[in-house]
Amino acid sequence: MDATGEQVHLLLEESGALLRGHFRLSSGRHAADYVQCALLLEQPARAARVGELLAGRLAGKRPESVLSPALGGLIIGYQVAAALGVPFRFCERRAGRMELRRGFRLRAGERLVVVEDVITTGGSAAEAAALARAAGAEVAAVGAILQRGEGADLASPPVTLLRLELDSWPPGECPLCAAGAPLSAPGSRPSAE
Numbered sequence: 001m002d003a004t005g006e007q008v009h010l011l012l013e014e015s016g017a018l019l020r021g022h023f024r025l026s027s028g029r030h031a032a033d034y035v036q037c038a039l040l041l042e043q044p045a046r047a048a049r050v051g052e053l054l055a056g057r058l059a060g061k062r063p064e065s066v067l068s069p070a071l072g073g074l075i076i077g078y079q080v081a082a083a084l085g086v087p088f089r090f091c092e093r094r095a096g097r098m099e100l101r102r103g104f105r106l107r108a109g110e111r112l113v114v115v116e117d118v119i120t121t122g123g124s125a126a127e128a129a130a131l132a133r134a135a136g137a138e139v140a141a142v143g144a145i146l147q148r149g150e151g152a153d154l155a156s157p158p159v160t161l162l163r164l165e166l167d168s169w170p171p172g173e174c175p176l177c178a179a180g181a182p183l184s185a186p187g188s189r190p191s192a193e
């Protein structure tokens, strides 16, 4: 963990964002650890600080805008865009499909970064990137506060502030399920997907 990673880890601890229990991640996998980035970003000054740190890592990609998948990417994506001084847009799921709504438009050739809060498989970020490419935009990078998995759904490694090696399992192989521990699903993706 580098100095920035240590700083972010401390902010996560301070904000009570590091949870222990039995969780269903947005990816569908189960885990004993959950990082609730909403708590990290609850205090605007802390959110702005984390946004500045991530913007610092992404500035070299020279993005013209930031695109985030709702809901997880909204606050951090906005803070990164604010720090970079570029427009912020978000996409959201409708009937299971990621869409750009609310009058947001991407320009053909627009160079953007996709910003998410946590990358496990990177599924939502990959969908946002695919949407951007389909609109003719260029995805310069995917950025996130935290990487807790391999990001297997992403075409290239994400730019992150912190990587935590936290175990997760497919539901059928979860030791906590086997032990009968009650499951909670704190992520934002509907469980039907």
Ligand SMILES: [Zn+2]
Pocket (backbone or CB within 6 Å): 022, 030, 031, 171, 174, 175, 176, 177, 178, 183
């Ligand atoms: Zn389980």
